Amino acid sequence: xxxxxxxxxxxxxxxxxxxxxxxxxxxxxxxxxxxxxxxxxxxxxxxxxxxxxxxxxxxxxxxxxxxxxxxxxxxxxxxxxxxxxxxxxxxxxxxxxxxxxxxxxxxxxxxxxxxxxxxxxxxxxxxxxxxxxxxxxxxxxxxxxxxxxxxxxxxxxxxxxxxxxxxxxxxxxxxxxxxxxxxxxxxxxxxxxxxxxxxxxxxxxxxxxxxxxxxxxxxxxxxxxxxxxxxxxxxxxxxxxxxxxxxxxxxxxxxxxxxxxxxxxxxxxxxxxxxxxxxxxxxxxxxxxxxxxxxxxxxxxxxxxxxxxxxxxxxxxxxxxxxxxxxxxxxxxxxxxxxxxxxxxxxx
Amino acid sequence: xxxxxxxxxxxxxxxxxxxxxxxxxxxxxxxxxxxxxxxxxxxxxxxxxxxxxxxxxxxxxxxxxxxxxxxxxxxxxxxxxxxxxxxxxxxxxxxxxxxxxxxxxxxxxxxxxxxxxxxxxxxxxxxxxxxxxxxxxxxxxxxxxxxxxxxxxxxxxxxxxxxxxxxxxxxxxxxxxxxxxxxxxxxxxxxxxxxxxxxxxxxxxxxxxxxxxxxxxxxxxxxxxxxxxxxxxxxxxxxxxxxxxxxxxxxxxxxxxxxxxxxxxxxxxxxxxxxxxxxxxxxxxxxxxxxxxxxxxxxxxxxxxxxxxxxxxxxxxxxxxxxxxxxxxxxxxxxxxxxxxxxxxxxx
Numbered sequence: 025x026x027x028x029x030x031x032x033x034x035x036x037x038x039x040x041x042x043x044x045x046x047x048x049x050x051x052x053x054x055x056x057x058x059x060x061x062x063x064x065x066x067x068x069x070x071x072x073x074x075x076x077x078x079x080x081x082x083x084x085x086x087x088x089x090x091x092x093x094x095x096x097x098x099x100x101x102x103x104x105x106x107x108x109x110x111x112x113x114x115x116x117x118x119x120x121x122x123x124x125x126x127x128x129x130x131x132x133x134x135x136x137x138x139x140x141x142x143x144x145x146x147x148x149x150x151x152x153x154x155x156x157x158x159x160x161x162x163x164x165x166x167x168x169x170x171x172x173x174x175x176x177x178x179x180x181x182x183x184x185x186x187x188x189x190x191x192x193x194x195x196x197x198x199x200x201x202x203x204x205x206x207x208x209x210x211x212x213x214x215x216x217x218x219x220x221x222x223x224x225x226x227x228x229x230x231x232x233x234x235x236x237x238x239x240x241x242x243x244x245x246x247x248x249x250x251x252x253x254x255x256x257x258x259x260x261x262x263x264x265x266x267x268x269x270x271x272x273x274x275x276x277x278x279x280x281x282x283x284x285x286x287x288x289x290x291x292x293x294x295x296x297x298x299x300x301x302x303x304x305x306x307x308x309x310x311x312x313x314x315x316x317x318x319x320x321x322x323x324x325x326x327x328x329x330x331x332x333x334x335x336x337x338x339x340x341x342x343x344x345x346x347x348x349x350x351x352x353x354x355x356x357x358x359x360x361x362x363x364x365x366x367x368x369x370x371x372x
Numbered sequence: 373x374x375x376x377x378x379x380x381x382x383x384x385x386x387x388x389x390x391x392x393x394x395x396x397x398x399x400x401x402x403x404x405x406x407x408x409x410x411x412x413x414x415x416x417x418x419x420x421x422x423x424x425x426x427x428x429x430x431x432x433x434x435x436x437x438x439x440x441x442x443x444x445x446x447x448x449x450x451x452x453x454x455x456x457x458x459x460x461x462x463x464x465x466x467x468x469x470x471x472x473x474x475x476x477x478x479x480x481x482x483x484x485x486x487x488x489x490x491x492x493x494x495x496x497x498x499x500x501x502x503x504x505x506x507x508x509x510x511x512x513x514x515x516x517x518x519x520x521x522x523x524x525x526x527x528x529x530x531x532x533x534x535x536x537x538x539x540x541x542x543x544x545x546x547x548x549x550x551x552x553x554x555x556x557x558x559x560x561x562x563x564x565x566x567x568x569x570x571x572x573x574x575x576x577x578x579x580x581x582x583x584x585x586x587x588x589x590x591x592x593x594x595x596x597x598x599x600x601x602x603x604x605x606x607x608x609x610x611x612x613x614x615x616x617x618x619x620x621x622x623x624x625x626x627x628x629x630x631x632x633x634x635x636x637x638x639x640x641x642x643x644x645x646x647x648x649x650x651x652x653x654x655x656x657x658x659x660x661x662x663x664x665x666x667x668x669x670x671x672x673x674x675x676x677x678x679x680x681x682x683x684x685x686x687x688x689x690x691x692x693x694x695x696x697x698x699x700x701x702x703x704x705x706x707x708x709x710x711x712x713x714x715x716x717x718x719x720x
Contacts, residue, residue: 050606051711076464077437082430089425090476116424128438181529258398363399
């Protein structure tokens with residue numbers, strides 16, 4: 025298999041062109057792969073200890089999170105599996121009100137993966153980790169036989185330092201809260217689908233894959249009363265809102281006309297028979313904010329490129345509890361449910 | 373695919389018999405799988421928050437570790453991939469001198485995996501986590517299409533609280549240190565190989581898969597001067613010793629006759645043309661201990677079932693730096709290198 029990934033650094037001459045089973049065997053070949061590919065890219069003092077784990081400094085209250093990444097294709101307009109794996113974990117920490125501090129990385133490689141693809145993706149992870157100031161402090165490499173994976177799968181786990189003074193969680197949502205969306209939706213899902221099926225859309229739609237910790241921490245540091253945050257990944261905006269409504273037992277009323285969707289994304293969705301509120305994003309979130317803080321929160325978010333289209337899209341009420349309703353452009357109100365089946369497998 | 377795993381709890385009537393792509397889609401089916409299979413088995417207050425991460429209490433110095441597990445077959449004599457995934461991370465934390473506190477779990481499931489296999493393995497993880505007192509506080513589920521995984525892969529990441537007063541790492545090894553092995557070697561590798569190839573060995577050899585934190589913490593709490601610890605997983609005893617010798621720049625001289633190997637394991641190794649010092653273990657470690665503490669350390673270790681065969685197998689010198697030598701039963705001394713290629717893929 026070959027994937028169009030420009031290696032960040034030229035391959036050392038004595039590494040083979042493809043990943044082999046021996047690279048996961050715990051012996052000389054694995055050590056060489058780790059030293060030349062991973063340690064070089066992720067270079068930091070924690071990895072230099074060459075131990076089974078990393079010793080790190082933590083505060084009294086930490087947030088832990090983990091995600092595995094199986095997106096296909098490995099590279100898509102606007103990102104790749106490596107960038108996604110780092111930003112996804114950064115974002116999950118941010119959604120819990122934590123400053124990302126440390127990350128771990130576990131790789132499952134398929135025998136035969138082009139070494140240049142691996143170095144390209146690892147380089148992309150290193151860039152994303154550095155952009156968010158989060159060192160990858162420890163990791164693991166396994167290799168499975170050809171046909172038992174799909175290029176590579178990555179797991180990242182993250183540790184963050186809790187910054188938010190008050191709990192940020194679905195159960196903290198209050199009646200009267202405003203629902204703010206951080207930007208336009210649907211680009212990641214459409215970008216991956218276009219890459220996978222070679223849709224040949226007129227304009228190239230790129231993934232919104234981006235780290236969200238900086239804007240979220242800016243809201244917290246400004247003292248905005250944030251009750252809940254959710255990133256809009258698998259299942260899209262609709263599933264995130266339904267989860268929060270069900271967990272909090274409250275009602276969320278949203279207004280479809282206020283949800284930012286780019287014209288080309290809307291056109292692609294119509295072509296594919298998709299509703300943008302179910303399409304996955306990798307750099308978007310909703311914030312449940314105390315009503316009095318809304319203008320200040322929007323002002324802060326709009327300072328950041330990834331959040332310049334932030335908008336209020338709804339509000340929280342007590343009835344009908346556990347339900348999400350959406351007012352359409354013509355005024356009709358529908359009940360929104362989670363995605364019931366699978367819209368697009370392996371989107372992240 | 374079907375695997376002989378007895379489910380720990382009967383399947384809820386409305387779960388399908390096999391894992392489907394929709395179970396990874398971020399919608400209703402995924403929520404149902406998480407609620408009925410994972411949340412039920414791992415039940416704890418952290419998971420009950422239903423958030424993107426878990427808020428945990430940490431001390432000032434934590435240890436992080438991660439490993440992915442791809443062992444095949446998923447179930448083998450003495451364990452399964454779930455038990456391995458929990459104990460492996462518990463052991464990596466112990467090897468860094470830390471008390472295991474929290475764990476994350478990321479699942480990559482293959483479409484078509486029998487739901488009964490999944491519940492059995494998840495139940496086994498829950499048992500192992502409970503036995504080590506480590507809650508699984510957050511997790512993730514992805515599903516890949518049939519033929520793109522091999523049943524399931526699991527990643528665990530762990531956070532431990534550093535207990536050791538002094539650093540425990542390869543660079544801390546001193547000239548004169550004794551090398552203690554915690555028990556007999558080779559059982560995990562042979563058990564997996566026998567299960568995979570239906571070797572029909574006369575006696576059933578079971579994996580040594582076991583948690584090692586309790587004996588290790590007992591050594592630390594007794595004030596034993598532990599300079600380095602290594603669990604003997606992929607690459608076996610030989611690769612672990614070579615790694616420590618190379619990182620520390622010191623010489624390790626071992627005595628083959630002192631290394632405990634069960635007769636049936638030795639016979640199986642001879643049959644298969646394997647050297648037991650390269651065979652993987654999942655419940656064994658070596659400790660580099662200050663010479664004056666050896667008798668006390670052995671006394672402590674032998675109190676624990678998993679360490680009752682603990683023995684001194686070698687010592688550390690300054691020459692030849694970076695090398696491991698092994699004195700054979702007849703007195704000849706050989707230089708030991710890491711495993712150069714791959715002995716047995718997907719052993720863990």
